[in-house]
Amino acid sequence: MAGEHALPNALRRRGLMFVLSSPSGAGKTTISRMLLAADPEIKLSVSVTTRPMRPGERHGVDYHFVDDAEFDRMVEDDDFYEWAHVFGHRYGTPKGHIRAALKEGQDFLFDIDWQGTQQLIQKDKQDVVPVFILPPSIDELRRRLEARAQDSEAVIQARMDRARAEISHWDAYDYVVINDSVDLCFARVREILHAERIKRRRQTGIIDFVRELMGQSAVTTVAGPA
Ligand SMILES: Nc1ncnc2c1ncn2[C@@H]1O[C@H](COP(=O)(O)OP(=O)(O)OP(=O)(O)O)[C@@H](O)[C@H]1O
Numbered sequence: 001m002a003g004e005h006a007l008p009n010a011l012r013r014r015g016l017m018f019v020l021s022s023p024s025g026a027g028k029t030t031i032s033r034m035l036l037a038a039d040p041e042i043k044l045s046v047s048v049t050t051r052p053m054r055p056g057e058r059h060g061v062d063y064h065f066v067d068d069a070e071f072d073r074m075v076e077d078d079d080f081y082e083w084a085h086v087f088g089h090r091y092g093t094p095k096g097h098i099r100a101a102l103k104e105g106q107d108f109l110f111d112i113d114w115q116g117t118q119q120l121i122q123k124d125k126q127d128v129v130p131v132f133i134l135p136p137s138i139d140e141l142r143r144r145l146e147a148r149a150q151d152s153e154a155v156i157q158a159r160m161d162r163a164r165a166e167i168s169h170w171d172a173y174d175y176v177v178i179n180d181s182v183d184l185c186f187a188r189v190r191e192i193l194h195a196e197r198i199k200r201r202r203q204t205g206i207i208d209f210v211r212e213l214m215g216q217s218a219v220t221t222v223a224g225p226a
């Protein structure tokens, strides 16, 4: 049947760059991990950072942890898609093979701040889907940072001090989701991802599929009864 070989082509699509940003502690790492576990079509863009490793983090999985000299070398070699100073350390997205993989339909997840998001949008607006996650309240944000128990009180205070400034960038994002219930927030984020995947401009296989449909309807019209 014609439909049987038309379908895989119709499913061909361009990948997207799915960005999650939020004030520290609002839950983007939690949502990112849920998404990566649930959806085999999206891959984490593992950032490079100069910040020290936290308990439980793994080199090459959560971040590529490097020293200042290595980060300097990467900046000089133009190895970053974007990079920024955040909380006294440097963080950057390595270029890797992102562009080529997007063309092949690979989606990437970015857990990056608003500065990095702006740089990605400037370079690649069509492929970027920027999502901002808000905490239900400032008290709850602090509670989450404390409950995570991975940062000193001074680091937590610095992150709380930055929260208002981070939140002020919410309107540069196409989507804004409040992370009150983690399950509801995750469901919203998945809906966004699913809808963005079927945007017409990303469905590179759909043109041939529609042409074939039109061809079939022309044949039916000509061959059908008057
Ligand atoms: N909806 C939620 N309800 C209660 N706790 C939550 C919720 N979402 C996340 N948390 C918890 O809050 C803490 C902070 O979450 P997470 O580390 O995901 O935040 P983050 O935005 O990635 O922070 P950072 O930018 O510092 O990496 C974690 O302990 C996480 O388990």
Ligand SMILES: Nc1nc2c(ncn2[C@@H]2O[C@H](COP(=O)(O)O)[C@@H](O)[C@H]2O)c(=O)[nH]1
Pocket: 021, 022, 023, 024, 047, 048, 051, 082, 083, 084, 086, 087, 091, 092, 093, 111, 112, 113, 114, 115, 116, 117
């Ligand atoms: N601009 C970029 N920001 C990044 C990148 N990787 C992470 N981040 C952001 O940094 C803060 C702090 O992260 P943490 O893991 O130390 O808590 C958070 O807002 C991340 O989204 C990056 O490559 N570029």
